[in-house]
Amino acid sequence: MKSGKKKSKNRIPLIVLVLISVGYVMLYFIDGALFHKSIGKFSALLVQIAPFLVIIFFIMFLNFWFLNPELIKKYLGKQSGFKGYGLAILSGIISVGSVYVWYPLLKDLRNSGMSDKLTAIFIYNRAIKLHLLPLMILYFGIKFTVILSIEMILFSFIIGFIVEKFSLSKVQ
Amino acid sequence: MNSEKKKFKPVLNKTWKAFKMVIPIILSVLLIVAFMQALVPVESYKKVFSGNIFFDPLIAAVLGSVSLGNPIVSYIIGDGLLQSGVSLVAVTAFIISWVTVGLIQLPAETFYFGKRFTLIRNATSFLGAIFIAITIGYIL
Numbered sequence: 139m140k141s142g143k144k145k146s147k148n149r150i151p152l153i154v155l156v157l158i159s160v161g162y163v164m165l166y167f168i169d170g171a172l173f174h175k176s177i178g179k180f181s182a183l184l185v186q187i188a189p190f191l192v193i194i195f196f197i198m199f200l201n202f203w204f205l206n207p208e209l210i211k212k213y214l215g216k217q218s219g220f221k222g223y224g225l226a227i228l229s230g231i232i233s234v235g236s237v238y239v240w241y242p243l244l245k246d247l248r249n250s251g252m253s254d255k256l257t258a259i260f261i262y263n264r265a266i267k268l269h270l271l272p273l274m275i276l277y278f279g280i281k282f283t284v285i286l287s288i289e290m291i292l293f294s295f296i297i298g299f300i301v302e303k304f305s306l307s308k309v310q
Numbered sequence: 311m312n313s314e315k316k317k318f319k320p321v322l323n324k325t326w327k328a329f330k331m332v333i334p335i336i337l338s339v340l341l342i343v344a345f346m347q348a349l350v351p352v353e354s355y356k357k358v359f360s361g362n363i364f365f366d367p368l369i370a371a372v373l374g375s376v377s378l379g380n381p382i383v384s385y386i387i388g389d390g391l392l393q394s395g396v397s398l399v400a401v402t403a404f405i406i407s408w409v410t411v412g413l414i415q416l417p418a419e420t421f422y423f424g425k426r427f428t429l430i431r432n433a434t435s436f437l438g439a440i441f442i443a444i445t446i447g448y449i450l
Contacts, residue, residue, distance in 0.1 A: 151334040158341045165345075172348055180344035183386070187336065194332075199325040203317070234328070237415065241422040248423070257423065258431050265409035267381055277389040278398075285449055286402065289442045297434050305427045 197269035230263025367403035374407030384408035399447035
């Protein structure tokens with residue numbers, strides 16, 4: 139039942155693509171000029187992105203190879219201090235998959251003594267997607283990507299401290 | 311060595327499984343962005359994003375916060391907005407809030423971490439998106 143639900147959820151992107159393609163077919167008959175203009179722009183965008191998909195695949199493979207939730211649990215659960223910050227940042231950046239997959243693990247870690255600060259830092263650094271950095275460089279340039287990543291890492295400390303200061307999870 | 315050999319195929323399968331989920335998403339977004347670029351004149355975006363250093367990132371951060379999906383989508387849309395003349399500050403706020411603020415994920419996050427943690431984290435992330443965007447605008 140659950141796997142059937144997951145399977146149908148996995149099909150959603152494909153269904154959306156089919157619907158959009160049907161929309162394009164309809165556009166061809168309604169407004170041929172707009173169709174050709176759109177296809178031209180689509181082709182240019184696709185050619186631009188294609189080589190980077192290979193890099194994304196390779197980095198995703200490395201992530202899956204070296205990283206798993208159990209490993210994070212082993213190193214983050216009992217760590218604190220500067221080492222804990224470093225691990226929260228690093229594991230947040232290299233973690234892959236939906237955030238929903240990580241929520242139960244993070245809750246588990248919090249119950250095992252991981253602070254709200256490190257939890258917030260981990261979640262924030264998940265926004266820096268290691269496997270998508272090549273694509274970000276493609277679209278916005280290397281300077282932008284480097285500065286944004288550094289700023290986000292630094293800001294994750296602020297988020298961590300604010301969340302820790304105002305969160306009442308310890309007394310809940 | 312033997313265990314690594316055994317690991318290779320399952321990891322490759324796992325990667326492929328995750329990757330092939332992304333492909334239709336990318337194609338869909340590219341098709342939509344291409345259509346929007348062909349249809350909507352550049353001037354239309356300038357009506358919403360006037361170039362104001364505070365309001366542009368604020369509007370963009372709101373849009374990013376209510377959006378959900380793979381960050382690739384935000385990059386493609388962000389690039390499209392840049393091509394349409396929207397400022398880098400606004401685009402930055404949009405792509406940061408896309409990945410750091412999750413209004414649609416609020417119920418799930420609240421379930422696991424509590425209301426207070428979730429609200430503070432998301433509110434700070436929202437303000438952070440605007441702050442980082444503005445500083446990037448000054449730096450670049």
